[in-house]
Amino acid sequence: MYASRMDSLPPYLFARIDEMKAEQQKKGVDIIDLGVGDPDLPTPPHIVAALCKAAQDPENHHYPSYAGMPAYKSAVAGWYKKRFGVTLDAGKEVLALMGSKDGIAHIAEAFVNPGDYVLAPSPGYPVYRTGTLFAEGRVHEMPLLRENNFVPMLADIPKKVAKEAKILYINYPNNPTAAVAPPGFYKEVVDFANEHDIVVVSDNAYSEIAYDGYRAPSFLETKGAMEVGIEMHSLSKTYNMTGWRIGMAVGNAEILAGLGRVKTNVDSGVFNAVQHAAITALSGPQDCVAEACKIYQERRDVLVKGLRSLGFDLPTPKATFYVWLPVKDCMAFSAQLLNDAGIVATPGVGFGASGEGYVRFAITRPVARIQEAIGRMRRMKL
Structure with a gap:
């Protein structure tokens, strides 16, 4: 059946x-x-209030833009600039998502042919694996071990696997280990991606949940990262909006165009009222x-x-x-x-x-x- x-x-x-x-x-x-x-x-109440106000406007009841409202994408670009110092072209380098899971689940469909490898951390968010399987790719698990501070050893990936790999997933701050990216790791990722012509997908959904003065970086802050990858982010954890289903993919325009092409064929975008509330979240007091x-x-x-x-x-x-x-x-x-x-x-x-x-x-x-x-x-x- x-x-x-x-x-x-x-x-x-x-x-x-x-x-x-x-x-x-x-x-x-x-x-x-x-x-x-x-x-x-x-x-937060001010975000809920923004949703209520936007939902009362009949103009927001129509199909939304596939890629996201220009105002929402501009708010995302503004937040990335203020938070990470990363400059983004809101028109080409920002894509609205129905939460970061949406982008993670579909990105392999744009870049992975049957039999291609995807490099995914183990342990890791299960959707890295399931998205690959839907695209009929093969998952090569990169062990995250305590003795290595829960960071994958890229040099240990077999050369044949690296040659046939299309996507490399990284996720720091990490789910489930709670590890953070050590200095120099993202530079190592950029070099590895350039060497093997691999798309890097950084899952940065937990960057704002940090303690003791720690400030998590964005992968895109690293020199050369914009040329090889994108970053998925979400309002779910940052603003307690898990049920709202709103997030973003940012970074390399060509990679985003591939993801966007898949998404235009499988969904109709994020409800405009939710995008208006997200603008309030990103642009308002933190x-x-x-x-x-x-x-x-x-x-x-x-x-x-x-x-x-x-x-x-x-x-x-x-x-x-x-x-x-x-x-x-x-x-x-x-x-x-x-x-x-x-x-x-x-x-x-x-x-x-x-x-x-x-x-x-x-x-x-x-x-x-x-x-x-x-x-x-x-x-x-x-």
């Missing part, structure tokens, strides 16, 4: 977690969900982002301290709202947490083979719930 390509697609990790969670809730279990990275903080980071930092500190008190060895993340915890068996540990303590954590193997031996916690619940989770884990005597 199904097409053969469906055989290569694993069940989407977070959908399965939702099913398992629902099974426990049916039993009356009080679930503490530290699994999926969906902010519990509300979208205090709301700083305030959210303060809240997340407090939660991070409570969770890290609590886990260390239970005997776990883990670093303190500088960015993202994830904690990457080393364990013996990620599937067994996650199942034990859910079945014995009503705590949802994401098994690392769901992000790729190199995720084995870890679980991911999301600090997207209030401090009191995180403290309760630590208490339950202590009673389990992990």
